[in-house]
Amino acid sequence: MFTASNFLALHPVNASNTISLEHISHKLLEIKFINKQEATWRFELGDKFLSYITFLGCSPDIELSPHPSKPYSYITLSSTNNIQFHSGKNIKIPHCKHCKKSLDGSITLLKNNPIKQPINCLHCHHEVDILRLNWRKSGFFAHCAIYIGNIYEAEAVPTESLLAKLLEISGFEWKYSYLRQPI
Ligand SMILES: [Zn+2]
Structure with a gap:
């Protein structure tokens, strides 16, 4: 079974929001965003997948169904x-909102001591809300x-209608990121 290394990830705007896998998978099946289960919580693309994701290139060359080779x-x-940090090799280190300098050194602290604990900018020492x-x-x-496998950074974006459906299904807002994994 193919394992992608580039993903378009959909995730709640507010990190504390959550939804059960049973509920969201049921609803995503209903709107035909996903199809049958390929493995544990891994699904084939649904028949309406292309009406929920917009490819930005002129002719995307992607396989929409499982392929042997x-x-x-x-x-x-x-x-x-628990709230987890999701990222990949393409990570772009944020900047401190107080001094505008890169938080690169502080991010190491964050990775070793995941969240809830505030971190301090190593440059201006202000507390940073991670x-x-x-x-x-x-x-x-x-x-x-929701991870969509085999989509490269900025290759595709979710449509407004998909984000609206996710809001309707979950009761909270969603946005998206691109991850190149493994880290
Ligand atoms: Zn700073």
């Missing part, structure tokens, strides 16, 4: 009891996420 797209749902940092679509904190 070529990379293809699929959807994985993830949910954890749940409000701007990762420029390259990382996020969340309880739950």
Whole structure:
């Protein structure tokens, strides 16, 4: 089974929001965003997938169904009891909102001591609210996420109608990021 290394990830705007995998998978099946289950919480693309995701290039060359020898797209749902940090090799380090300098050194602290504990900017020593940092679509904190495999950075975006459906299904707002994994 193909494992992608580039993902378009959909995730709640507010990191503390969460939804059960049973509920969201049921609803995503209903709107035909996903199709049958390929593995644990991993699904084939639904028949309406292309009406919920807009490809930005002129002719995207992506496989929409499982293929024995070529990379293809699929959807994985993830949910954890604790808020987790999701990122990849393409991570863009945020800047401190007080001194505008890169938080690169502080991010190491964050990775070793995941969240809830505030961190301090190593340059100006102001406390940084890690749940409000701007990762420029390259990382996020969340309880739950929808990963679309084999989509490269900025290759495709969710449509307004998909974001509206996710709001309707979950009761909270969603946004998106791109991750190149493993880290
Ligand atoms: Zn600073």
